[in-house]
Amino acid sequence: MKKQTYAVIGSGALGGLYGAMLARAGHDVHFLLHRDYGHVSTQGLTIESIWGDFHLPNVLAHPSADTIPPVDVTIVALKTTQNHLLVDLLPPPTREGGVVFVLQNGLDVEQQSVEVVGKERVFGGCCFLCSNKIGPGHIRHIDFGKIVFGQYGEISDVMTDKGKRICAELNAAEVDAQFADDLAVVRWRKLMWNIPFNGLSVVLNASTKSLMDNVEACQLSDAIIREVHAAAAACGVEVPDAAIEITLENTRKMKPYDSSMRLDYLNKRPMEVEAILGNPLRVAQTFGHEMPRVEMLYQQLKYLDACNANL
DSSP: OOOOOEEEESOSTTHHHHHHHHHHTTOOEEEEOSTTHHHHHHHOEEEEETTOOEEESSOEEESSGGGOOOOSEEEEOSOGGGGGGHHHHSHHHHTTSOEEEEEOSSSSTTHHHHHHHOGGGEEEEEEEEEEEEEETTEEEEEEEEEEEEEESSSOOHHHHHHHHHHHHHHHHTTOOEEEOSOHHHHHHHHHHHIIIIIHHHHHTTOOHHHHHHSHHHHHHHHHHHHHHHHHHHHTTOOOOTHHHHHHHHHHHHSOSOOOHHHHHHHTTOOOOHIIIIIHHHHHHHHTTOOOHHHHHHHHHHHHHHHHHHTO
């Protein structure tokens, strides 16, 4: 069977890594780049990874979405703070019916892609990944890396088959991927990590290691994880109880890591506060459920985000 073609919208620490893995496996992968376009188009992509270091000298790099040809799968790896750009970025690579594969943090982040291509063509997924872009076209992947994804909206046999094919191609490219039946469980499961460890890393100015090494910070993280787990249940999403301790234990074992939200804050970039905290809070409230610790964290992050924006 002919290998599928891919486009990567957002070729940073996440999209650059997974796109490079697919390209190394022989797929045509088109990378949309902004500041790195000049470097990558001439020097290629450099990947340092726990899966093995490699260099891609010849990259299908694009400075504009308009030059990307129609592809089978378009990976959305932008920060959700840039989702307003999708109305212009998605039509070129999806114009012949290709699917959209949203790999972003948060809840209901697929909706803006649905508004462009329709709900019957969108997958959503979570990446359990520690990766940073450390220079132009240079990505350092230090831990984990699994993708768990599923269909957004109503399940169809056609999309299930397409999802399984994407999963198989990722696995063949040496990316640990799993196709799930219930995307809501996947999303809330990742929020159990993202809400406490992205949020507290900013408010407490701490790496994951610092949070786990401090008794009080670890207790607070545990309390927030349990609050998110309870909110998922209130919304009719049953995440296994074991996920609570697994989340803490994986973070204890994780190599010292600065969360994406902390890096955005330190670099004076907008943080994904709405996608990661605001959306779950609002969804839980529609079910009559409150998350007081998450609400306080949300308000603190909104304040810090506004302070950065006013500098």
